[in-house]
Amino acid sequence: MEKSYLESMPDEKGFFGTYGGAFIPPELEKPFADINAAYDEISKSFDFIHELAKIRKYYQGRPTPISYAKNLSNFCGGGQIYLKREDLNHTGAHKLNHCIAEALLAKHLGKKKLIAETGAGQHGVALATAAAYFGLECEIHMGEVDIKKEYPNVLRMKILGAKVVPVSFGERTLKEAVDSAFGAYIEDSENTLFAIGSVVGPHPYPKMIRDFQRVVGIEAREQILEMTGKLPDSIVACVGGGSNAMGIFSGFIDDPCKLHGVEPTGKGTKLGEHAASLTYGKEGIMHGFNSIMLQDEEGNPASVHCVASGLDYPSVGPEHAHLKTIGRTIVGTANDEEAIDAFYKVSRLEGIIPALETAHAIAYSMKLAKENPKEMILVNFSGRGDKDIDFVTENYEIPKI
Numbered sequence: 396m397e398k399s400y401l402e403s404m405p406d407e408k409g410f411f412g413t414y415g416g417a418f419i420p421p422e423l424e425k426p427f428a429d430i431n432a433a434y435d436e437i438s439k440s441f442d443f444i445h446e447l448a449k450i451r452k453y454y455q456g457r458p459t460p461i462s463y464a465k466n467l468s469n470f471c472g473g474g475q476i477y478l479k480r481e482d483l484n485h486t487g488a489h490k491l492n493h494c495i496a497e498a499l500l501a502k503h504l505g506k507k508k509l510i511a512e513t514g515a516g517q518h519g520v521a522l523a524t525a526a527a528y529f530g531l532e533c534e535i536h537m538g539e540v541d542i543k544k545e546y547p548n549v550l551r552m553k554i555l556g557a558k559v560v561p562v563s564f565g566e567r568t569l570k571e572a573v574d575s576a577f578g579a580y581i582e583d584s585e586n587t588l589f590a591i592g593s594v595v596g597p598h599p600y601p602k603m604i605r606d607f608q609r610v611v612g613i614e615a616r617e618q619i620l621e622m623t624g625k626l627p628d629s630i631v632a633c634v635g636g637g638s639n640a641m642g643i644f645s646g647f648i649d650d651p652c653k654l655h656g657v658e659p660t661g662k663g664t665k666l667g668e669h670a671a672s673l674t675y676g677k678e679g680i681m682h683g684f685n686s687i688m689l690q691d692e693e694g695n696p697a698s699v700h701c702v703a704s705g706l707d708y709p710s711v712g713p714e715h716a717h718l719k720t721i722g723r724t725i726v727g728t729a730n731d732e733e734a735i736d737a738f739y740k741v742s743r744l745e746g747i748i749p750a751l752e753t754a755h756a757i758a759y760s761m762k763l764a765k766e767n768p769k770e771m772i773l774v775n776f777s778g779r780g781d782k783d784i785d786f787v788t789e790n791y792e793i794p795k796i
């Protein structure tokens with residue numbers, strides 16, 4: 396029998412077509428091979444799957460519901476918008492889905508510690524939560540600039556028992572935090588698992604994180620069929636690294652549904668003004684994998700801008716590059732202004748404050764619903780916006796009724 400898409404992608408070397416792979420220093424080859432072998436084993440293990448299912452149900456609060464956004468749909472005057480409510484997942488976003496699974500994998504491998512980088516601190520908080528749950532040590536590397544900007548998340552990580560390591564070289568943001576975390580991991584790969592925060596990085600992470608997030612798509616497919624008796628015409632998700640998008644897409648990949656990944660076009664089309672890697676980037680290797688990325692003249696990762704710090708990444712998971720190249724996904728965009736407008740609209744009309752990342756997916760869905768009156772649209776509502784209210788209200792006035 397022919398293999399399904401998910402069984403055949405990626406290949407054994409971690410390639411999705413020409414994208415992906417593992418471009419790592421020799422000293423990391425052995426630890427990454429071990430992780431790959433362990434994942435291969437546990438992904439088929441009844442005990443692992445059963446334990447993960449139990450935690451998802453009794454600790455995370457899954458399944459998360461789907462809500463029909465009636466008022467928002469009426470406002471758009473056309474298509475019907477449904478929201479898969481990852482904001483109701485414990486810690487308020489989809490990230491805990493893969494962090495819990497990575498921590499369980501670390502336990503299985505006999506590791507004592509989780510290590511990772513964080514930009515805005517969202518991945519750090521989710522990982523610190525998973526580490527606390529499993530009684531693992533947790534070390535989060537974070538640029539000094541980000542520590543200042545995202546201080547509430549630094550406090551959350553510390554309250555949860557994680558050690559936050561300030562990174563004081565270079566631009567002191569995410570890119571240097573990745574280098575710092577990798578360095579610390581190389582020193583102690585024996586006792587540590589490197590816990591990447593999206594469908595990025597060297598093989599097997601893009602595959603592993605996709606599989607861990609797939610629960611979103613599996614639940615959503617069942618729920619929407621039960622609610623409406625049919626499949627959505629379109630599935631929409633925002634794309635930073637691409638984990639929440641791959642999570643929901645993978646549940647519908649063999650169905651005749653259009654899959655839209657929404658990238659942030661920030662405040663303009665010039666390099667440095669946006670983080671729309673698939674829209675404006677080209678093929679290149681960074682952080683250990685080949686994908687489509689935004690590069691400066693020397694071929695280094697470009698600086699990027701987006702009002703949502705979780706979408707602020709100059710590349711994208713290799714599977715997104717592949718799916719775009721073969722024409723299976725549609726790359727959409729939303730800029731800062733549209734995201735802010737959607738942030739206030741969905742809050743006011745539905746009583747749900749979205750994360751600014753999620754607001755990009757909502758903004759695009761609103762455009763889609765206006766243009767396609769018959770369309771049924773399912774949006775992955777990746778997270779709640781409590782973390783963003785200070786920034787938004789300080790910079791953009793609350794609209795009058």
Ligand SMILES: *Cc1c(COP(=O)(O)O)cnc(C)c1O
Pocket residue numbers: 488489490517592593594633634635636637638639640705706750752753777778779
């Ligand atoms: C981190 C984050 C994202 C972006 O990450 P992906 O890997 O692209 O999903 C999107 N939404 C929320 C709420 C996030 O915290």
